[in-house]
Amino acid sequence: MSTSMAAQGSNGSSARSKLPSMIVFDLDDCLWTPEMHELPGMPEIPVHGDLDDNGTQGVVGLQVMRYQDTVKLYPGARKVLHELATNPKYKDITLATASSSLEPSYSYACLDGIEILPGVVMGDMMSHNQIGRTGRLSPDKVDHFRLLHEESGIPYTEMLFFDDCNWGDHCARVSERYGVVGQQTPYGLQWEEFLQGMSKFEKQAASK
Ligand SMILES: [Mg+2]
Numbered sequence: 001m002s003t004s005m006a007a008q009g010s011n012g013s014s015a016r017s018k019l020p021s022m023i024v025f026d027l028d029d030c031l032w033t034p035e036m037h038e039l040p041g042m043p044e045i046p047v048h049g050d051l052d053d054n055g056t057q058g059v060v061g062l063q064v065m066r067y068q069d070t071v072k073l074y075p076g077a078r079k080v081l082h083e084l085a086t087n088p089k090y091k092d093i094t095l096a097t098a099s100s101s102l103e104p105s106y107s108y109a110c111l112d113g114i115e116i117l118p119g120v121v122m123g124d125m126m127s128h129n130q131i132g133r134t135g136r137l138s139p140d141k142v143d144h145f146r147l148l149h150e151e152s153g154i155p156y157t158e159m160l161f162f163d164d165c166n167w168g169d170h171c172a173r174v175s176e177r178y179g180v181v182g183q184q185t186p187y188g189l190q191w192e193e194f195l196q197g198m199s200k201f202e203k204q205a206a207s208k
Pocket residue numbers: 026027028029030163164165166
């Protein structure tokens with residue numbers, strides 16, 4: 001990996017850099033289902049299954065004690081996160097979450113419990129998390145993005161955002177306010193939507 005970096009030179013802002021510096025994911029109904037407020041309690045029982053198409057076993061979901069309710073990733077979201085975790089092409093992209101979850105402790109439990117690779121949980125991949133709607137956060141994701149920007153120092157125009165947008169057009173909000181490139185994922189993140197988002201970002205970067 002270091003040799004390919006060297007080949008690109010030390011100038012991170014070269015014309016070849018068309019990947020976002022940061023990808024921000026909504027959680028409920030974008031990466032996983034169901035929504036946290038639909039759960040009857042803390043999701044805490046590991047559910048095992050295939051982490052990928054090759055039969056690698058791991059914790060694919062978390063179930064609520066004494067209930068059938070289980071939080072699982074959408075297949076497309078699992079594929080996207082697996083790709084981001086394993087493809088060297090994406091290794092310099094910072095990953096983050098922006099969720100207006102009504103139950104942030106459940107959200108963090110899922111991030112800390114659901115694996116993408118054996119021994120690598122979702123939370124290990126995320127450098128920044130803004131989850132909730134109280135305190136400095138609100139249901140308006142403009143707040144989440146302001147804090148992500150403050151924490152990371154990454155310009156808004158170098159961010160790509162995925163959100164189901166089924167309860168308000170969060171993508172449009174942060175695009176209008178900050179110029180963040182957004183991709184809607186109304187049925188949970190699909191692989192094609194990931195590629196569309198990356199392509200949208202590349203076009204915006206090229207237009208500058
Ligand atoms: Mg959502």
